[in-house]
Amino acid sequence: xHKDRLILLLxxxxxxxxxxxxxxPWEEEDEKKDPLPDRAFASTPLLRAYYxxxxxxxxxxxxxxxxxxxxxxxxxxxxxxxxxxxxxDEVRTHMYLMPPKATQLDDVELxxxxxxxxxTASAWKPVDAATSNTFDPQMxxxxxxxxxxxxxxxxxxIQIKDYLEDGDGRCVFxxxxxHINGGDAATGGNTSENDTLTGAQGNYGPxxxxxxxxxPFDIGHFGTDRxxxxxxxxxxxxxxxxxxxxxxxxxxxxxxxxxxxxxxxVAPSGNWMAFAFPDAxxxxxxxxxxxxxxxxxxxxxxxxxxxxxxxxLSTGTWSLYLVDNKKDSNIIIITTDEAxxxxxxANGAELSLTLFGQNP
Numbered sequence: 001x002h003k004d005r006l007i008l009l010l011x012x013x014x015x016x017x018x019x020x021x022x023x024x025p026w027e028e029e030d031e032k033k034d035p036l037p038d039r040a041f042a043s044t045p046l047l048r049a050y051y052x053x054x055x056x057x058x059x060x061x062x063x064x065x066x067x068x069x070x071x072x073x074x075x076x077x078x079x080x081x082x083x084x085x086x087x088x089d090e091v092r093t094h095m096y097l098m099p100p101k102a103t104q105l106d107d108v109e110l111x112x113x114x115x116x117x118x119x120t121a122s123a124w125k126p127v128d129a130a131t132s133n134t135f136d137p138q139m140x141x142x143x144x145x146x147x148x149x150x151x152x153x154x155x156x157x158i159q160i161k162d163y164l165e166d167g168d169g170r171c172v173f174x175x176x177x178x179h180i181n182g183g184d185a186a187t188g189g190n191t192s193e194n195d196t197l198t199g200a201q202g203n204y205g206p207x208x209x210x211x212x213x214x215x216p217f218d219i220g221h222f223g224t225d226r227x228x229x230x231x232x233x234x235x236x237x238x239x240x241x242x243x244x245x246x247x248x249x250x251x252x253x254x255x256x257x258x259x260x261x262x263x264x265x266v267a268p269s270g271n272w273m274a275f276a277f278p279d280a281x282x283x284x285x286x287x288x289x290x291x292x293x294x295x296x297x298x299x300x301x302x303x304x305x306x307x308x309x310x311x312x313l314s315t316g317t318w319s320l321y322l323v324d325n326k327k328d329s330n331i332i333i334i335t336t337d338e339a340x341x342x343x344x345x346a347n348g349a350e351l352s353l354t355l356f357g358q359n360p
């Protein structure tokens with residue numbers, strides 16, 4: 001009897017060890033000091049983010065990217081467990097990085113490469129900061145032919161480094177995602193689902209003012225809990241290819257939301273997409289303020305890629321965070337009121353998110 005219990009205890013210990021999540025070296029440090037976000041859930045077998053963007057803490061630990069020309073030794077490695085049993089056609093990575101303090105990101109010479117589970121490595125490629133900006137920290141690097149025909153399953157790695165050791169400081173890693181074959185394996189027809197938040201359901205009110213040190217939009221500095229949060233829930237299951245977002249806001253007359261306000265949309269997995277406010281669709285003046293409506297549509301592959309979120313599964317809670325990166329007391333208030341050519345329509349611009357995509 002005691003022997004049976006000992007065998008059972010050993011088996012349970014093995015299962016616990018096997019089931020434990022692998023941790024990167026920087027995650028083994030004391031998490032009570034400068035914590036890190038939680039790890040993201042797998043979106044699909046072909047799409048995975050590294051950290052859950054919803055859990056970014058205030059003043060998170062800086063994960064610094066190495067400098068130098070020792071290409072085989074000096075780099076930061078980010079690993080993704082992928083599946084899907086698919087034949088690889090292309091691989092893409094999106095990275096959320098911060099520059100050294102007092103340095104613009106496009107002044108840093110970052111490069112990266114991708115390594116397949118069998119050890120096949122791409123050439124080093126430049127990380128083009130011109131594809132990103134303060135509000136859209138999603139630099140993309142594509143590998144369109146290097147891994148053709150390989151199986152998708154296994155541990156894929158993205159390696160990042162600053163190849164010039166010029167003393168300009170160290171860039172900081174915040175997050176990354178990996179997409180194989182666009183992130184999904186949809187074969188069904190087109191579909192969509194909408195969720196609209198009434199005044200009682202939504203979190204309406206002023207957009208908080210917060211600003212990072214390395215870049216204005218650095219949620220690793222001020223944390224997602226300092227942003228205005230609204231959550232949308234979707235019941236159906238399909239691969240997301242595009243979305244439409246509707247927001248109404250009262251704006252001070254001398255304030256332009258496109259300059260400093262950022263929207264962060266986070267999928268149920270924790271994968272993210274950030275973007276600036278666009279120009280208003282409609283505006284009504286109220287001296288000295290104005291009421292504006294923003295209809296924000298982001299398209300899908302291949303013509304207007306949804307960036308990080310292409311291929312996400314729709315089911316679950318999608319989180320929308322809003323922040324004003326300029327501390328100037330020019331308040332923007334999210335409202336349900338709608339600006340129209342004929343004037344104001346009460347409750348005509350409730351917060352609304354529509355996801356469009358393709359069935360499995």
